[in-house]
Amino acid sequence: MRHDVRYGATDGSVQMPDGTRHYTFGFADLTGVPENRIFSRRGEATLLGPLLEVTEGDDLYLTMTNIGLPGRPDLDDSHTIHFHGFPNQIPLYDGVPELSLSVPVGRDFTYYFKPRDPGTYMYHCHFEPVEHIQMGMIGPVIVRPALERDPAYAGRRFVYNDPAAEFDREFFVFLTELDPDVHANIEGVQEFDWTEYRPQYYLINGRAYPDTIRRNGVPALRQQPYSARIRANAGDRVLLRFVNLGFEQHAMQILGIPFRVVGLDAQAVRGAGGEDLTHLRDIVYIGAGQTVDALVDAPAPGSYPFFNRGYHKLANAGQWPGGMLTEVRVYPPGGLDPQAHPNG
Numbered sequence: 001m002r003h004d005v006r007y008g009a010t011d012g013s014v015q016m017p018d019g020t021r022h023y024t025f026g027f028a029d030l031t032g033v034p035e036n037r038i039f040s041r042r043g044e045a046t047l048l049g050p051l052l053e054v055t056e057g058d059d060l061y062l063t064m065t066n067i068g069l070p071g072r073p074d075l076d077d078s079h080t081i082h083f084h085g086f087p088n089q090i091p092l093y094d095g096v097p098e099l100s101l102s103v104p105v106g107r108d109f110t111y112y113f114k115p116r117d118p119g120t121y122m123y124h125c126h127f128e129p130v131e132h133i134q135m136g137m138i139g140p141v142i143v144r145p146a147l148e149r150d151p152a153y154a155g156r157r158f159v160y161n162d163p164a165a166e167f168d169r170e171f172f173v174f175l176t177e178l179d180p181d182v183h184a185n186i187e188g189v190q191e192f193d194w195t196e197y198r199p200q201y202y203l204i205n206g207r208a209y210p211d212t213i214r215r216n217g218v219p220a221l222r223q224q225p226y227s228a229r230i231r232a233n234a235g236d237r238v239l240l241r242f243v244n245l246g247f248e249q250h251a252m253q254i255l256g257i258p259f260r261v262v263g264l265d266a267q268a269v270r271g272a273g274g275e276d277l278t279h280l281r282d283i284v285y286i287g288a289g290q291t292v293d294a295l296v297d298a299p300a301p302g303s304y305p306f307f308n309r310g311y312h313k314l315a316n317a318g319q320w321p322g323g324m325l326t327e328v329r330v331y332p333p334g335g336l337d338p339q340a341h342p343n344g
Contacts (some may be wrong), residue, residue, distance in 0.1 A: 001060045005052065006030040007102070008038065008081040009125070010224045011069040011135070012045035016115040016201055017211050018316050019342075020170045023071055023187035024136035024181055024223075025125075027057075030065060043070045045224050047206035048174055049123070049139030051342065056118050056146050065108035070186060076104035081111055081197070083124035084245075084289065085266055089113070095126040102127050118145035118160050119266025120172070120241040120291040126236075130194060134182050136206075137246045138170045142342065143266070159239055159293050160268040167239040167295060169339045171230050175286060175324065177246040180256070197247070202313040202323035204228035205343070209325035210238065216343065218240075226343050230306060230328040232298040233336050240294045241342075249334055251309040253283045254296065254328055263293030296328075301335075304328040 004318040008028040013021045026045030030038055037071035054060050064081050080102050082095030093111045094100045103109045125137035145161040147153055159165040161173030201208050205226040214221065214226035232238050240259070244250055259281045262269055270275045286292055307314060308324035 001055065002061070003054055003334050004031075004061045004063075005050075006033070006063040006065065006069045006207050007050060008041055008045075008065050009080070009171075010045045010067045011071045011073075012043055012047070012136075014047050014136070014206060014224055016208055016316055017179075018319060020180070020317075024183065025069065026108050026136040027064075027139060028067075038065060039067055042067050044223070046225055047135065047136040047138075048226055050322050051226075052123065052139065052141045053144065053342075054115055054142075055144040055149065056115050058115065060113045060115065061110055062113070062312070063108050063110045064103055066103045066105050067248050068105045072189070073281040074189065076105050077132075078104045079132070079137065080126045081123050081267070082129075083111075083113060084124060085123045085291065086113065086115065086121060087117060097127050107233055115143045117266055118143045119263055120243060120265055120293055122174075122243050122245050122291065124245060125290060131182075131186070131192075133245060134179065135186065137307070138174075138176065140174055140241070140243055142165065142172070142241065159262055159295070161301070162268060163261050165239065165268070165295070168236040169232050169340050170239040170241060171294060172205070172226075172241040172342055173228065174205050174226075174243045174245060175243075175246055175252075176206070176247060176249045177201065177302070178203060184255050199246075199248070200317040202250075204307065204324050204326055208316050212324075212326040221329070228326040230326070231331070231336060232328070233333050234301050235306050235333055236298045238298055239298060241290040241293065242284060243288050244288055244290050247288055249285060249287045250324065251283050251285050251315070252305060255305045255307075255338075257296050257299060257304055258282055259284050259294035259296055259329065261292060263291075274313055297299055298330045299313060301330045301332050
């Protein structure tokens with residue numbers, strides 16, 4: 001199957017629960033936008049960037065258009081898209097500007113990929129990556145297994161090409177940090193000393209608590225479109241796709257619900273001879289640049305706290321509670337309709 005998508009590199013802003021707003025860079029979804037309307041989307045970058053979903057073996061054509069930064073019209077940075085963790089990239093499409101192509105303002109470039117390995121990935125800009133990742137040029141990628149297209153498994157969902165790794169609902173849990181001084185300095189045309197990096201906000205899917213538990217589509221969070229609330233019916237098997245594209249390690253726990261780790265860095269947890277090496281964990285540790293796929297079985301109905309075990313990361317600029325805190329809300333059997341899309 002062929003996928004044609006288009007993203008625009010631009011800027012925007014995000015809102016924290018304490019009422020502060022922070023200047024960002026990022027990507028806006030331009031798929032299907034008429035050519036004469038492309039530049040009307042300047043300033044509409046979202047955090048996270050658009051979710052990209054494909055199936056292994058698909059042909060993906062992703063056109064990235066650099067539509068500029070209206071908040072910093074003096075800044076003419078080029079941008080790229082780097083598919084982090086993809087094992088079969090050629091240098092032309094890698095997104096590292098020293099080895100491939102970068103896209104200047106007003107131009108576009110089409111990346112081609114044919115994913116061969118299912119799992120959870122991420123993308124980000126690789127032009128001045130420390131700055132541009134912190135500013136928000138990041139997004140999640142899901143590569144689905146070919147098994148889902150087998151007529152024998154029609155309508156069922158799997159993490160990898162393994163019938164034992166079936167799930168009912170899925171959510172990406174994308175972890176990042178935000179240092180307001182970085183964003184203020186860049187907006188104010190000032191240099192930032194990265195040895196002074198001190199995050200004040202810890203985010204799941206671009207939001208800090210209590211915004212993490214608010215639904216999708218809240219107008220005030222238009223540029224932070226993805227809820228971090230996990231919802232399931234009792235008895236559902238839930239896939240959590242952890243991604244860490246911050247600069248610190250994070251340790252995530254659901255109080256009273258263990259994780260079964262089934263994938264690390266988009267690779268099924270198997271031994272050299274195919275042995276099942278999946279394992280239970282009370283806490284999932286995710287290093288910077290890593291992904292973890294974990295299954296949880298939804299228990300009795302109720303609300304279960306889902307949080308970072310680094311307790312200083314449960315605050316917004318020093319005010320508790322906040323940060324990487326959300327909930328797993330479990331409903332009685334049949335209480336929720338089947339899930340139509342991730343994080344829905």
